[in-house]
Amino acid sequence: MSVKSAERVLRVFELIAQHPEGLTVKEVSDLLSLPQSSTFNLVGTLHNEGYLNQDSLKRYKLGPKLIQIGTAAMESLDISSEGKPYLKKLMEDVQETVFMALLSDGELVYVVKIDNNRSIRTTAQPGNRKPLYCTGLGKTFLAFLPKDQREQLLEHTELLPITDYTITDKKVLNDNLDSFIQMGYAIDDEENEEGLFCLAAPVFGAKGSIQAAISVAGPKERMLKHKEFIVERLLQTATNISFIAGYEEAKR
Structure with missing residues (x-):
C-alpha cells in the first residue's frame, strides 16, 4: 500500500x-x-x-x-564499490577516463567516473542518465542482454541523432550490436559526444547475466592510437570485476 x-x-x-x-x-x-x-x-x-x-x-x-544519501546509495552497490580499485588501476594503465554504469528503467545510469589528469570534458557524471543506443556503455547492455530484452528496449526507443555520427537506423544498430558480441566489447565512435571515442565491456554476475558495463573514453585520435592495449586492459578489468561479482566463467 x-x-x-x-x-x-x-x-x-x-x-x-x-x-x-x-x-x-x-x-x-x-x-x-x-x-x-x-x-x-x-x-x-x-x-x-x-x-x-x-x-x-x-x-x-x-x-x-x-x-x-546518493553517495551512500552508490557505495551500497557492491559491484561499484568493490570494482572501484580495478577501475582506478585501469585508469592508471590507459591514462584515460574510466566509467562504470548500470541499467535502470531502460536507461544508462553512471555510478563511477575516474578522471585522468589529461581527461577531456564530458557531460557524463555519476548519477547522470543517458540513452542506451548512442553510448558505448549503453550499447554494451543492448549487445549482451538476451535478444528479447534488447528488442523490448529498442521497441520503445526513438533513435534520435545526438551527433552527426549517431546511428538512427535500427537494423544498422542491431548489426552493430551483433558484431560487438563477437568482439566481446562495444564501441561508441563520436555517437554521443563529438570528438569522444569510447570502448566498453560487460561485467557479468553469478548467473551469467550482464550486471554492469565499464568503459574507457578519450579523444578519438589518442584512443585509436592505443586501441589494442586499451581493449586488452579493459577486457581484463571486466573479467576481474566479473570474478568478484560471482561469475563462474571468470574464475576459470
Missing part, C-alpha cells in the same frame, strides 16, 4: 532533479497538479531539513543532504 505523502515527496525530488535551474513552489504545484498550499508546506519542510536549497529568486533546487 502506497503512502500519499511519501509519494509526493518522491515526485518533488524527481521533478526538481529534471530542472537544475530550480523551480518555484507554484511551478512545482502546477507541474505535479498538487494544491499550492500543501506544496508550500511540503517544499518548506524539505528545505528546512536540508533536502532542498532555495536561491535568491525563491526557486528550489536539490539540497546537500541528497548528495550524502
Whole structure:
C-alpha cells in the first residue's frame, strides 16, 4: 500500500532533479497538479531539513543532504564499490577516463567516473542518465542482454541523432550490436559526444547475466592510437570485476 505523502515527496525530488535551474513552489504545484498550499508546506519542510536549497529568486533546487544519501546509495552497490580499485588501476594503465554504469528503467545510469589528469570534458557524471543506443556503455547492455530484452528496449526507443555520427537506423544498430558480441566489447565512435571515442565491456554476475558495463573514453585520435592495449586492459578489468561479482566463467 502506497503512502500519499511519501509519494509526493518522491515526485518533488524527481521533478526538481529534471530542472537544475530550480523551480518555484507554484511551478512545482502546477507541474505535479498538487494544491499550492500543501506544496508550500511540503517544499518548506524539505528545505528546512536540508533536502532542498532555495536561491535568491525563491526557486528550489536539490539540497546537500541528497548528495550524502546518493553517495551512500552508490557505495551500497557492491559491484561499484568493490570494482572501484580495478577501475582506478585501469585508469592508471590507459591514462584515460574510466566509467562504470548500470541499467535502470531502460536507461544508462553512471555510478563511477575516474578522471585522468589529461581527461577531456564530458557531460557524463555519476548519477547522470543517458540513452542506451548512442553510448558505448549503453550499447554494451543492448549487445549482451538476451535478444528479447534488447528488442523490448529498442521497441520503445526513438533513435534520435545526438551527433552527426549517431546511428538512427535500427537494423544498422542491431548489426552493430551483433558484431560487438563477437568482439566481446562495444564501441561508441563520436555517437554521443563529438570528438569522444569510447570502448566498453560487460561485467557479468553469478548467473551469467550482464550486471554492469565499464568503459574507457578519450579523444578519438589518442584512443585509436592505443586501441589494442586499451581493449586488452579493459577486457581484463571486466573479467576481474566479473570474478568478484560471482561469475563462474571468470574464475576459470
